[in-house]
Amino acid sequence: MSAALLLLVALAAPGATPSQRLDKMARLVSLEDRRSLGAGELDRYLRDPDPGVRRRAALAAGRIGDASLLPSLIDLMNDNEPELRQMAAFAMGLIGDKLAVERLLPSLQDTDATVRGRSAEALGRLGDARAGPAIARMIVESAPKGAAVVAVRGDDPGSERDPWLELRLSLFALARLKDARSAELALVSAGRSRFDWWAASWTAMRLESPLLKPVLTAGLVSSDALSRGYAARGLGALKDADSVDALSALVRDPDSFVVVNAVRALGLIGDARGAPALATALLHKDLAVTREALLALAALPPDRSLRARIVPYVGHERPMIRAAALLALAKVEREEFALVLSGLDPDPEWSVRAALAQALGERGDESSVAILFEMLKDSDPRLLPPVLEAMRKARGPDAAQTLRQYLDHADVVVRATAIVGLAELKASGLQAVLESAYRRAQPDADFDARIAVVESLAGLKDEAALRLLREVAQQDASRVVRQRAAQALGASGQALPGVGPEPDTRPILDYRDAMLPYDPPPGLSLYSPRAILHTSRGRVEILLNIVEAPLTARNFLDLARRGFFDGLVFHRVVPGFVIQGGDPRGDGNGGPGYAIRCEIGQRPYGRGAVGMALSGKDTGGSQFFISHVPTPHLDGGYTLFGNVTSGLDAVDRIEPGDSIDRVEIWDAP
Secondary structure (H helix, E strand, O other): OOHHHHHHHHOOOOOOOHHHHHHHHHHHHHHHHHOOOOOOHHHHHOOOOOHHHHHHHHHHHHHHOOHHHHHHHHHHOOOOOHHHHHHHHHHHHHHOOHHHHHHHOHHHHOOOHHHHHHHHHHHHHHOOOOHHHHHHHHHHHHOOOOOOOEEOOOOOOOOOOOOOHHHHHHHHHHHHHOOHHHHHHHHEEOOEEOEEOHHHHHHHHHHOOHHHHHHHHHHHOOOOHHHHHHHHHHHHHOOOHHHHHHHHHHOOOOOHHHHHHHHHHHHHHOOHHHHHHHHHHOOOOOHHHHHHHHHHHOOOOOOHHHHHHHHHHHOOOOHHHHHHHHHHHHHHOOOOHHHHHHOOOOOOOHHHHHHHHHHHHHHOOHHHHHHHHHHOOOOOHHHHHHHHHHHHHHHHHHHHHHHHOOOOOOOHHHHHHHHHHHHHHOOOOHHHHHHHHHHHHOOOOOOHHHHHHHHHHHOOOOHHHHHHHHHHHHHOOOHHHHHHHHHHHHHOOOOOOOOOOOOOOOOOOOHHHHOHHHOOOOOOOOOOOEEEEEEOOEEEEEEEOOOOOHHHHHHHHHHHHOOOOOOOEEEEEEOOOEEEEOOOOOOOOOOOOOOEOOOOOOOOOOOOEEEEOOOOOOOEOOOEEEEOOOOHHHOOOOOEEEEEEEOHHHHHHOOOOOEEEEEEEEOOO
16 A cells, blocks of 8 residues: 555544545545536535545645635644645645745744645745745754764655655755755855755755855765766856866766766856867767767867767767767858768758757858758658747748748647747737637647747737737637636736636546545455556556546556557657657657646655656646656656656666557556
8 A cells, every 4th residue: 555545544534434535535636637616615625524635625726726725725734634734835835826925934833844844845836035044944953963064865855755855845945936045044054065965966056056156066076976966067057167177077977977967067168178078978888978978069169179079970870869969060060061961861860850950050051041941841740840940040030931831731830830930030910920820720639839829929918919818718629728828818917717627538537436545445455557668778667656646647547558658759868857758749749639637746756756748737648757866846847647666777778769669557456
């Protein structure tokens, strides 16, 4: 039985019968899925005598995000059960209304450590400047005493019950607040870092402030690889040229995560003194490092002497290396890049051709534009969006005529790219163009083009644009599009129209069946289903979280049983971050033809966490990602619906274009 389920059993009201509780839980997940308050039902459930129901209602309130529920959540902060106070604080953070600040600030002194941490987390999401100093004081008071430097090892970044959770959540809250001054109070004492801990290095990295350089320089020499890697990336973000030598030394670190981040940092700093270390990194045994070194060389000042080091990789067997090599060569070979290309056949891999388009767009010279025009004749529609974007960068306003030609293209992503490009250029007659593009996109099953229209209209702010936004907010077939239009109207000071439900094109879910783990009938064996990904790099086993993310987990199971994932590739691989797959297009723009609701939960993104990829709230479908390392900035923003239980070595080996051969589902006790 999972820890979450044990908690729910412990919170059950003594007099509640299983059928009554299950009915309430099923109704809660139904309301949550429909993003509905149910004519006051949800508010009543927040006051239910069953503490388990109150906890699940608080989670639903946060996921729905309606500020009218704040008074009941604030009342729940006085509950005797710490688990309920934790969830109420978490929910108020998700809702995002600053009216919650006054109640959350005193909760930084709660008797329960996790309540304090969740209150800090919520305050970080709310972005109120008053919270920073109070959170910093809480960190100093909560930190172990008696050591000049607190060295933390062996914590579990993927657990919501780890003993270091309070400190972690508090540090990450300061990063969300972008409060470097308070972070300095919490992390630096007498010019030295208080902590030798990856969470401290990560926080300093995210804040990008010179005030926290002592934390980053200390992290560079930590015995912990995560600390070294995050510290290296933080110094790169600071563009700290004084760190070039130290970062160059880290290129020889035994841990690839550290090397990747040191290489990226040298690219961010852009100092030519980093070139020798990057040239050395090209020869690294890990091809992910080679790729990052090529990308970093592309960010340095042009140096033709590097040409001989880069050219051999243009013909490499791996597409990801060829793509990065073209970007690097375009930078160092300013004069003769077109001549080099004339000796090459078009690459058989579309993603390499897309990288070439990016390089040509950044060069922007006459010969580059001529090649881009030829690339528009490519038969693969996935190539057209990067080529059109490169055209916009290279030609500026002169690209408008070309972009207009693609407003009627059969591919919805191509049309969306043309719409966004014309909006970026502030093309003449844009209002009429956007209205026509919206009409053209109304029959689309995918809403990419309609979202592009809404985002472009939001920048116009004239009456005609507002009129079309009101129409979209009231009549579009997709709730996601209507919600975006309503938000755009709100940002323009207009009255927000109500956003109703959308036609249900998603797989049908029996809410009562989904909630069985909360009150299993006698004799029912409890288990969590597993998905086994058979990939070209090995077997990856995922334990699915059907308790906190039942809709997402069951959607994944449904797609897997239909063979949806079989033969798809991992289209996005960011070393030291995530791998991402599940896109039938293979370019990051595809899905199953419907969108599911987000199910944000308290579990943090540790190594091996499986999350649902999004292009905004409630836009999940089939694309999923697996994290290489702890990624706290994803916490509370993306549905975490599983964890890798075996096969992380295969996850680490996966490269862009590697395939999911098939997905096997184990769903028996």
